Amino acid sequence: MKIAIYGKGGIGKSTISANLSAALAKAGKKVLQIGCDPKHDSTRLLLGGKRIMTALDYMKNTPVGLQRLDRVLHVGYKGIVCAEAGGPEPGVGCAGRGILSTFALFERLGLDMNTFDVVVYDVLGDVVCGGFAVPLRQGFADTVYVVTSEEFMSIYAANNILKGVKNFDQGGHRLAGLILNSRGTHENRHPVKRFAQNVKLPVKQTVPRSELFRKAEMMEKTVVEAFPDSTEARAFHDLARDVLENHTFYPARFLNEDVLEQLILQDSPPQAQTDAENRVPSKAPGINEKSPEKKFKVKSSDKKSVFLSKSLLTREPLHGCAFSGALATTTQIKDTVTVAHGPRSCTNIACQAILSAGFRLFTRKKILLENQIAPAVISSDMDESVVIYGGKDNLVKTLEQAMEQNPKAVFLVTTCPSGVIGDDPVAAIHEIRQKYPQIPVIAVTSDGNLRGDYMQGVLNACMEGAGALMDKTVTPKSHCVNILAEKNIAFNAESNFNTIADILKEMNIDINCRFVRNTSVEQLKGFLKAPLNLPAYTDYFGRLMADFIDERLGIPTAKQPFPVGFSESVAWVREIADFFHESMAGERVIDTHRRHYETMIKTYGHTLKGRRLMILTYMHNVDWIVEAAFDLGMEVIKVCILNFSQDNLFITRYPERFEVETNYDPAKRDKDLERLKPDLLLGNYTPKNLPYPLHVDIIPMCPDVGFYGGLAFAHRWATLIKAPVTEGWKNDAL
Ligand code: SF4
Structure with missing residues (x-):
């Protein structure tokens, strides 16, 4: 059970929340209380007066990778687990945004609200902006109580809160009622009763004005703890009972401002409420529906890992x-449409990147991928009015446009x-699902760079987006594999895939699904058929994808990435052949390619034998090219590793055969060239201002895979080295 206690700031809702939590804990319930008020004192009385580190302060001061849930959760009175969101100083920053970030943190660190009997959110309700409305979203609070006093501004805030609830519920029922925190005499309570009558809500509990609250506060305790036998404590035990036993919920109704003013400021007692008037109850809170996009966990795990990009x-x-x-x-998923919720410029920028990758692929490899030339994207074209008033309606319309394409x-x-602004896409999805129940709509957590970098977006789209389409009931198939972690913006992603598919075919192994590149809904549905995944890369991203699939779906991933060069290809073929008990087929494949490789070595070896090679690169594994050079009889005199890469360590199978300098300072290059006098300099970019004429060649960051990845350059080098070094365009580099 998850309860949101909303109310105007300073109205006493924190005291009420803490006392309610204390009463619930005394009734034997396991309680979590989350303070969602920037003044972060919601849980103070449950913790003996201790002010705890807020989630926002913790986030500000702790690197993402070091963040831990137990640093923001504290155990107080009778085992109540307490957390405070925190927020900026008054007048600066955006407190609502702070609440959004706090809930994102809890989600990321795996706080499972379902392990508590009751979760109490204490929420500031002066402004029901996107941030403060988070507890109203689906999956958070299933019950809402609104605290008010008899004062006009407090009732005004309560009315606003009802508006907010109505926006989120769209006719659903989850209001339990009002709590009157009385500031005055019995007569003063008339306005609240009139308000309750008009919005058709019961006043569930009246907390009397009492000195005991001040006394308990001085003892840094709740009234429930400090004065357990008092009338005031009994009021909270009654409220706790109501929370636990109440099954009657009401839809949110609010009054327009003129009506509210007239109603509150008139000086007459309320009309007696009839049951028929006041009760439009629902037995079901109507908001417990679990977000379908979070359902794809297959392998059970007590503690889910958090998957974060390296940045x-x-x-x-x-x-x-x-x-x-x-x-x-x-x-990359055919037959689907992506709705980009944001300004048109964001969609433009993102689509430009996809298009340029598509054109590069076409011009360099003559491969045309429809989804990279004409990505199926519709922008919700968010403008300033959407930023101010919220974008749900706009988003629903855009989703409708997407649905009309029947994806x-x-x-x-x-x-x-x-x-x-804290727009809630889930509410829009909920609405569109009523109209188009047959088409799945899947939200991918991205929020631009609020949620991270490009790689984090790719991870989230794979895990939450494509992952949500997987069918858990498929029948497993032998002799097929899934492909993981291809680089969608690499120009050779498609040709590399084709090379790998050809080698696998020689071993009678099919590709089941590419996760996620140039694939389809049908293939993603059948993802779980394959008994093995093959990672295109085992860099940080590749390893993360493998860990994710192993943990959540239980499918193992091969250790080796797509191989580049002869030795890697041999080892890779053997690993896969062993897995599928196809060792003989594997050896046959290796023999065929060995013969061809040796022929190529003979063809180019006589020109390149004895030539000296120096490599200046950002890559941390250059064995694919070094191996080819050695097989061609060349000498590798130095490998210089520049400082940036996805991985941190340089690795080689030939540690004794050449000089290596990691974290290489490019300023040293000319001295090294003068000293070592290579015949050929290889780099990832065209070198500028060389100290003397020298043959240079560019090696790609993402090389072509397969048995001949390294040898692919042999023909070029053999031609290059035969030509005079100062000839034609080669002077451009000088
Ligand atoms: S960083 Fe934010 S504003 Fe910029 S393109 Fe990405 S989503 Fe749009």
Whole structure:
């Protein structure tokens, strides 16, 4: 059971929440109380007066990778678990955004609200903006109590809160009633009763004005703890009983401001309420529905891991934004439409990146992928009015446009602006599902770079987006594999895939599903058929994907990535052949390719034999090219590793055969060239201002895979080295 206690700031809702939690705990319930008020004193009386580190302060001071749930949860009176969201000083920043970030933190660190009997959210309700409305969203509070006093501004705030609840509930029922925190005499209570009567809510409990609250506060305790036999404590035990036993919920109704003013400021007692008037109850809270996009966990695990991109983990500057990464991934799934919730410019930027990857693929490899040339994306074209008033209606309309194309699924990807204002995509999805129940709509957590970088967006789109389509009832198949972690913006992703598919075919192994590139809803549905995953890369991203699939879906991933060069290909073929008990087929494949490889070595070896090679690169594994050079009889004199890469360590199978310098300072290059006098300099970019004429060649960051990945350059080098070094265009580099 999850209860949100809403009320105007300073009205006493924190005292009420803490006393209610104390009464619930005394009744033997396991309680979690989360303070969602920037003044962060909701749980103080449950913790003997201790002010705890707020979630926002913790986030500000702790790198993402080091964050731990137990640092923001504290155990208080009778085992009540307490947390405070915190927020900025009055007049600066955005407190609502703080609440959004806090809930995102709890979700990321795996706080499972379902392990508590009761969760109490103490929420500031002066402004029901997107942030403060988080507890009203689906999956959070299933019961709402509104605290008010007899004062006009307090009732005004209560009315606003009802408006907020109505926006989220769309006719649902989860209001339990009002709690009157009385500031005055019995007669003063008339306005609250009139208000309750008009919004058709019961006043569930009246907390009397009493000195005991001040006394208990001085003892840094709740009244329930300090004065357990008092009338005041009994009021909270009654309220706790109501919370536990009440099954009657009401829809939210609110009054327009003129009516409210007249009603509150008139000086007459309320009309007696009739049952028929006041009760439009529902037996079901109507909001317990679990978000379908979170259902795809197959393998049970007590503690779910958190999957973060490297930039987020190490607090590096963010590379790109999560929106862009998510969009580049969901658009790889055929027959689907992606709705980009945000300004048109965000969609434009993200689509430009997809298009340029598509054109590069076409011009370099003559491969045309429809989803990279014409990605199926619709922008909700968020403008300023949406930022001010919220974007749900706008989003519902855009989702409708997507539905009219009759896709097999629709993805919803959000930008920074929608994240900042706290738009709730789930509410829009809920509405559209009523109209189009047959088409799945899947929200991908992205919120531009509020949620992370490009890679985080790719991860989220794979896990939450594509993952949600997987069918857990499929029958497993032998001799097929899934492909993981291809790089969608690499120009050779498709040709590399084809090379791998050809080698697998030689061993009678099919590709089941590509996760997630140039794939379809049908293939994603059948993902769980395959007994093995093959990672395209085992860099940070590749390892993360493998861990995720192993933990959540229980499918193992091969150790080796797509191989580059002969030795890697041999080891890779053997690993896969062993897994499928196809060792003989594997050896046959290796023999065929060995013969061809040796022929190529003979063809180019006589020109390249004895030539000296120096490599200046950002890559931390260059064995694919070093191996080819050695097989061609060349000498590798030095490998210089520049400082940035996805991984941190340089690895080689030939540690004794050449000089290596990691974290290489490019300023040393000319001295090294003068000293070592290589015949050929290889790098990832065209070198500028060389000290003397020298043959140079570019090696790609993402090399072509397969047995001939390293040898692919042999023909070029052989031609290059035969030509005079100062000839034609080669002078350009000088
Ligand atoms: S960083 Fe934010 S504003 Fe910029 S493109 Fe990404 S989503 Fe849009």
